[in-house]
Amino acid sequence: MDTNTAKTTSICSSGSFYNGHKVINDPIHGHIMLDDSTIDFIDTVQFQRLRDLKQMGSAYFVFPGASHNRFEHSIGVSYLSGTLIERIAKDQPELHINENEIRCVKLAGLCHDLGHGPFSHIFDNEFMPKARPGINWSHEQASEMMLESLIDDNNIDIEQEDIQLIKSLIAGEPKSNSQQEERRFLFDIVANKKNSVDVDKFDYIERDAQNLGLRSSYDAKRLLVYSRVVDNEICYHHKEVYNLYEMFHTRYSLFKRVYTHRVGKAIELMLSDALLSADTHMNISSTVDNPEEYLYLTDDILRSIERSKEPALEESRRIIKRLRTRNLYKFVDEFLLPTELEPMVKRSMISPAEIVSYQSDNDGLVEEDVIVDWLKINYAMKDRNPVDSIRFFSKFHDNVSFTIPKEHVSFLIPGQFEEVIIRIFARDPSKSKAIQKAFRCLIRKIVPFTPDHPVEPSPALTVPNDYDMILSAKRRRSTSGLFSQEIVRKWTGP
Numbered sequence: 001m002d003t004n005t006a007k008t009t010s011i012c013s014s015g016s017f018y019n020g021h022k023v024i025n026d027p028i029h030g031h032i033m034l035d036d037s038t039i040d041f042i043d044t045v046q047f048q049r050l051r052d053l054k055q056m057g058s059a060y061f062v063f064p065g066a067s068h069n070r071f072e073h074s075i076g077v078s079y080l081s082g083t084l085i086e087r088i089a090k091d092q093p094e095l096h097i098n099e100n101e102i103r104c105v106k107l108a109g110l111c112h113d114l115g116h117g118p119f120s121h122i123f124d125n126e127f128m129p130k131a132r133p134g135i136n137w138s139h140e141q142a143s144e145m146m147l148e149s150l151i152d153d154n155n156i157d158i159e160q161e162d163i164q165l166i167k168s169l170i171a172g173e174p175k176s177n178s179q180q181e182e183r184r185f186l187f188d189i190v191a192n193k194k195n196s197v198d199v200d201k202f203d204y205i206e207r208d209a210q211n212l213g214l215r216s217s218y219d220a221k222r223l224l225v226y227s228r229v230v231d232n233e234i235c236y237h238h239k240e241v242y243n244l245y246e247m248f249h250t251r252y253s254l255f256k257r258v259y260t261h262r263v264g265k266a267i268e269l270m271l272s273d274a275l276l277s278a279d280t281h282m283n284i285s286s287t288v289d290n291p292e293e294y295l296y297l298t299d300d301i302l303r304s305i306e307r308s309k310e311p312a313l314e315e316s317r318r319i320i321k322r323l324r325t326r327n328l329y330k331f332v333d334e335f336l337l338p339t340e341l342e343p344m345v346k347r348s349m350i351s352p353a354e355i356v357s358y359q360s361d362n363d364g365l366v367e368e369d370v371i372v373d374w375l376k377i378n379y380a381m382k383d384r385n386p387v388d389s390i391r392f393f394s395k396f397h398d399n400v401s402f403t404i405p406k407e408h409v410s411f412l413i414p415g416q417f418e419e420v421i422i423r424i425f426a427r428d429p430s431k432s433k434a435i436q437k438a439f440r441c442l443i444r445k446i447v448p449f450t451p452d453h454p455v456e457p458s459p460a461l462t463v464p465n466d467y468d469m470i471l472s473a474k475r476r477r478s479t480s481g482l483f484s485q486e487i488v489r490k491w492t493g494p
Helices: 036-042 045-052 057-061 070-091 099-111 121-131 139-153 160-171 178-182 184-188 199-212 220-225 238-259 262-282 285-289 301-307 311-324 352-356 429-446 467-480 482-490
Strands: 010-012 022-026 030-034 227-230 233-237 330-337 370-378 418-426
Touching: 022 070, 030 036, 030 070, 036 045, 036 099, 045 070, 045 139, 057 121, 057 262, 070 099, 070 199, 070 220, 070 227, 099 139, 099 160, 121 139, 121 262, 121 285, 139 160, 160 184, 178 184, 184 233, 199 220, 199 238, 220 227, 220 238, 233 238, 238 370, 262 301, 262 311, 262 330, 262 370, 262 418, 301 311, 330 429, 352 370, 352 429, 418 429, 429 467
Parallel strands: none
Antiparallel strands: 022 030, 227 233, 330 418, 370 418
């Protein structure tokens, strides 16, 4: 633990202060008390690995404040899991929540991200599907693998039944045990598959926003207080309905402004290309089958590639060098696909090959120059309104649950909960103009013109005709040192 961690000591003969627990000072939740069973899991190499995985992946290359890691997020989720389950146990003794269930919920929150790979979701969503398209792999599966490795490697005393419960809590649904099904509300805490309201979101939304310097009007702490179990499901006080809409809107806003930032996405694509190029030599993708190898696969993989002198890694090192020197892939254009056209416009219709086929003479474009990214941003439940799946209770009848239609909340709540954006990137920035021109010709061809949705390109994104001259001038400035010399000339000393 860091310097904010204090192990308590005995203060009198009748007992010990906190009974040997540890306390850490978390920037989001304040002082967090960690019990011995949680500490047993934290003080392992498998959990400490999370210190070397950025919570926000490539966003750190764009937002300097996004320097926090999976380590502190996981501790935060464990803390919130314990806070919620312990309050429910206290307020609703008729549920007979026992100490073992509380322990398993806390440990599920702690271990839910053990399986993340380098740069978090880049490894899941970009790298693995291309490196091993034949397997159905997710970081949740890897979390289960690393959980078993953690327990076996560190000789942690825990029943097999409890291990299975922790795995199910991480997955967000009972796997087979009918007894688990009878305690269905436990699975609403860490990873809620019914309506996506869970403590994982409570922590990462607040933690990411604070580290980025953003403010949010949504209050997770109220949701921890104004909730109770009704009919085997966690429900919320009816006056929290707009707070829940604010939570999903805040999440959407983070995706729109930060997680899918255009430059951040370009860096994601570069990282994916670098890892794919190195995979044939380093067998990166095969480590997901072996917890002993996966243990050492972290964000440090970039430094390992950079340090290597292997000729087989030359292409990967070249891409990373471009990243370090900010010679990035270039965002070229995007098209916000109208909802009614989504069934008509297939991915095969807008592909690198199709775009290249619309190039002008002498443009010299090849498929490898173009990257097409289909992006979906939503309220966490695809095109559905997640609040429609949340049940509420009133102060008059707190043992009866009901849903609240959005028309009873506000007429300003959106009627659509998912958008599809087609984004185009260029591996070679000097070809941006030609790629954009070809893409816009293709869009005009396949998307029908209607008065409601005229196919008009955004003037804000139009690449200027003298873009090549702008790029050349930028390169000259970066290599000539004129900027540094100007600073020296103006500096007169203290």
